[in-house]
Amino acid sequence: MVLGQLGGSISRALQQMSNATIIDEKVLNDCLNEITRALLQADVQFKLVRDMQTNIKKIVNLDDLAAGHNKRRIIQQAIFNELCKMLDPGKPSFTPKKGKTSIVMFVGLQGSGKTTTCTKYAYYHQKKGWKPALVCADTFRAGAFDQLKQNATKAKIPFYGRGIGKLLGACKNARALLLEIGYGNAGKSYMESDPVKIAAEGVERFKKENCDLIIVDTSGRHKQEAALFEEMRQVSEATKPDLVIFVMDGSIGQAAFDQAQAFKKIVSVGAVIVTKMDGHAKGGGALSAVAATKSPVIFLGTGEHMDEFEVFDVKPFVSRLLGMGDWSGFMDKIHEVVPMDQQPELMQKLSEGHFTLRIMYEQFQNILKMGPMGQVLSMLPGFSAELMPKGHEKESQAKVKRYMTMMDSMTNEELDSTNPKLMNESRIMRIARGSGRQVRDVMEMLEEYKRLAKIWGKMKGLKIPKGGDMSALSRNMNAQHMSKVLPPQMLKQIGGMGGLQSLMKQMGSSKDMMSMFGKGDK
Numbered sequence: 328m329v330l331g332q333l334g335g336s337i338s339r340a341l342q343q344m345s346n347a348t349i350i351d352e353k354v355l356n357d358c359l360n361e362i363t364r365a366l367l368q369a370d371v372q373f374k375l376v377r378d379m380q381t382n383i384k385k386i387v388n389l390d391d392l393a394a395g396h397n398k399r400r401i402i403q404q405a406i407f408n409e410l411c412k413m414l415d416p417g418k419p420s421f422t423p424k425k426g427k428t429s430i431v432m433f434v435g436l437q438g439s440g441k442t443t444t445c446t447k448y449a450y451y452h453q454k455k456g457w458k459p460a461l462v463c464a465d466t467f468r469a470g471a472f473d474q475l476k477q478n479a480t481k482a483k484i485p486f487y488g489r490g491i492g493k494l495l496g497a498c499k500n501a502r503a504l505l506l507e508i509g510y511g512n513a514g515k516s517y518m519e520s521d522p523v524k525i526a527a528e529g530v531e532r533f534k535k536e537n538c539d540l541i542i543v544d545t546s547g548r549h550k551q552e553a554a555l556f557e558e559m560r561q562v563s564e565a566t567k568p569d570l571v572i573f574v575m576d577g578s579i580g581q582a583a584f585d586q587a588q589a590f591k592k593i594v595s596v597g598a599v600i601v602t603k604m605d606g607h608a609k610g611g612g613a614l615s616a617v618a619a620t621k622s623p624v625i626f627l628g629t630g631e632h633m634d635e636f637e638v639f640d641v642k643p644f645v646s647r648l649l650g651m652g653d654w655s656g657f658m659d660k661i662h663e664v665v666p667m668d669q670q671p672e673l674m675q676k677l678s679e680g681h682f683t684l685r686i687m688y689e690q691f692q693n694i695l696k697m698g699p700m701g702q703v704l705s706m707l708p709g710f711s712a713e714l715m716p717k718g719h720e721k722e723s724q725a726k727v728k729r730y731m732t733m734m735d736s737m738t739n740e741e742l743d744s745t746n747p748k749l750m751n752e753s754r755i756m757r758i759a760r761g762s763g764r765q766v767r768d769v770m771e772m773l774e775e776y777k778r779l780a781k782i783w784g785k786m787k788g789l790k791i792p793k794g795g796d797m798s799a800l801s802r803n804m805n806a807q808h809m810s811k812v813l814p815p816q817m818l819k820q821i822g823g824m825g826g827l828q829s830l831m832k833q834m835g836s837s838k839d840m841m842s843m844f845g846k847g848d849k
């Protein structure tokens with residue numbers, strides 16, 4: 328992913344500087360040149376990059392830094408601040424409130440990823456307990472409604488709109504009727520679908536159904552033409568959106584500035600979502616260009632799938648680029664998938680040494696809910712999205728799904744047992760037959776279970792306070808416990824025991840720590 332590459336180059340440059348015994352002018356210049364090159368490759372405007380370099384040099388005057396000052400920290404902080412400045416529009420976006428109806432209208436050019444992004448946005452909020460609904464007012468592109476319908480159905484999100492088949496049918500009937508009663512060509516105007524009417528109807532309907540996030544997808548055109556802007560204006564007038572989100576293809580790089588400005592002039596764009604940040608080299612340019620138009624970017628699209636969608640927040644984003652992690656994003660992801668009220672029960676079972684196949688199944692479910700692992704891992708300090716190539720990620724997800732299919736063929740007794748001897752040959756053969764897999768696949772899954780049971784077995788004996796008081800439980804834990812649960816490569820990435828200790832300090836809240844334990848090594 329492009330941001331992974333950019334982040335990788337920047338954190339490598341910082342790492343090289345850290346490896347140097349003395350930080351002198353040359354080491355600083357090499358580091359800054361490396362970062363400059365990475366930013367220019369990501370299509371960030373030359374002037375911005377040059378200004379950033381000058382500012383950093385002004386702040387980090389090596390001669391003036393008194394001996395004993397941590398130069399690395401000062402340099403890293405200066406780079407952090409400058410990158411934040413480059414990406415910060417200086418203006419927050421309107422944020423819809425859960426439980427209170429908000430209408431959000433999506434605009435953008437054709438092919439920018441608008442329809443896909445509408446569903447991702449709805450799905451993201453639905454996972455957080457909202458009641459979203461989708462209205463398709465894109466009557467320009469023939470397949471837009473069907474695409475939205477397909478995505479919405481998959482995610483179980485209510486939708487409203489008219490398919491082209493139905494629409495043409497209705498138009499034909501109406502025209503035939505008009506011709507019959509002698510209105511000649513008058514039927515032609517009815518042939519034109521009315522996105523404004525559809526949008527208004529959809530919004531009304533979902534307001535009545537008490538949806539708290541009504542998302543209106545509008546038509547896109549190949550270029551910024553008058554007809555597109557007029558239609559957008561009318562849909563906006565009819566639906567009175569609380570927020571207009573402009574969806575933009577990140578691969579256009581710096582050209583994002585002109586596009587964002589053009590849309591802003593016609594409708595009051597309140598926020599921007601930049602898509603296709605996965606495959607293209609110009610993502611950095613697009614982000615800084617949008618910031619220059621003073622429009623806040625709120626999400627990034629990082630793939631075609633529903634969960635390849637990330638919250639964009641300047642500071643955590645830059646922190647991730649520099650390999651410093653995004654702790655709040657990581658915890659947010661975890662809370663999304665593991666409800667806190669389920670944690671005490673799980674901890675109790677683990678402390679009794681009861682790691683069953685059912686627990687493994689539930690943990691796999693959580694993993695799949697978390698979405699792309701690379702995205703999640705890049706939020707941890709020291710990790711980079713580069714570490715998890717996309718192909719590898721798909722492979723591990725497929726493996727988890729395969730294991731779960733086999734577990735679906737198990738009896739309750741098998742799922743809840745902690746006796747390894749229970750799984751005899753005939754049971755294994757039955758599971759293989761039932762799930763349409765080979766005996767060796769079942770054996771492999773059981774091996775994985777044993778491996779995990781061994782890791783989780785180290786939690787045995789941990790004192791679980793009555794009523795699952797998590798804050799009390801956290802006092803019973805220390806980095807030693809944690810280090811046993813984490814896989815060795817992960818521990819190394821975090822920076823060994825020292826890194827883990829500081830990480831745990833950062834986590835602060837014991838609530839968060841428990842969630843992490845719930846998701847340990849998979």
Ligand SMILES: Nc1nc2c(ncn2[C@@H]2O[C@H](COP(=O)(O)OP(=O)(O)OP(=O)(O)O)[C@@H](O)[C@H]2O)c(=O)[nH]1
Nearest residue numbers: 437438439440441442443468547603628629630631
């Ligand atoms: N790689 C990648 N592809 C994306 C992303 N978002 C959307 N796409 C793809 O981009 C293509 C266009 O997306 P659509 O959602 O159909 O675009 P649109 O803007 O709604 O198009 P119109 O309805 O014609 O205006 C589709 O193939 C999507 O799968 C993304 O973040 N990454």
